[in-house]
Amino acid sequence: MTHPVNLAGIHHAAYRCKDAKETVEWYARVLGMTYTTAFAEDHVPSTGEYDPYMHIFLDAGNGNILAFFELPGQPEMGKDPNTPQWVQHLALKVPSEEALLAAKAHIEAQGIDVLGPTHHGIFKSIYFFDPNGHRVELAADIGTAEQYEELARVAPLMLDEWSQTKKAPRHADWLHEIARAEHAKGA
Incomplete structure (x- = not known):
């Protein structure tokens, strides 16, 4: 239907x-x-x-x-004082990790502070603020088809567990291991 x-x-x-x-x-x-x-x-x-x-x-x-x-x-516009600054943001996609790094260099050359890249297992991101105080993220997908399929498979399990416990489910720990390994390599 x-x-x-x-x-x-x-x-x-x-x-x-x-x-x-x-x-x-x-x-x-x-x-x-x-x-x-x-x-x-x-x-x-x-x-x-x-x-x-x-x-x-x-x-x-x-x-x-x-x-x-x-x-x-x-x-005057304000922010939700009960929501951390990192939560509400606008994420825009860039086509590659190389494009992400080039964007970071360009944005920093504009005198804007940039955080990252941050490795999220299946994508890498940089973060900065626009003149209105909105947090902006640029993200480059780096995951494999198999990783995305596995994330789709465990998504309902993770949501159910979260709904019951309000604790981070461990169904996708492998994703965090990828990010930690990349970070340890200095990537």
Whole structure:
């Protein structure tokens, strides 16, 4: 049976920004994104309330759109004080480990602090912050087809165990061993 909702992908993911122009320029300079579209309104179309905004859209590649809202009439943007800074982030894919390292060098040359690469067993990532304080991750897949198949196999087992114990299930310890071995080699 097919599901009644027929998704065709993510249309866009939206975040808040402090300054739309600065955000467009930063994502173009640092990540090479193309600014594609903007909507500016005084009234929110879905609610009708007065709340002037600028809604900008950036092409993140492969039909993926990243959007931001500048909301000058709202209190200064903040973060969830009960969620660690590393949790909420935007992860963007790069095609290879070499591309990841080249991106890191480019981003650091822009004067931006970069953490990583961090080895996650089946992908490697770097992390940094945009001018709005959003954490951005660039990730390069490095896993094998067999590793991805095994992760898909154990995913339901891990979720069930987590739901019962709220402790990290050990079904994918081999994944962490790969990362530890790479780290020990200095990779």
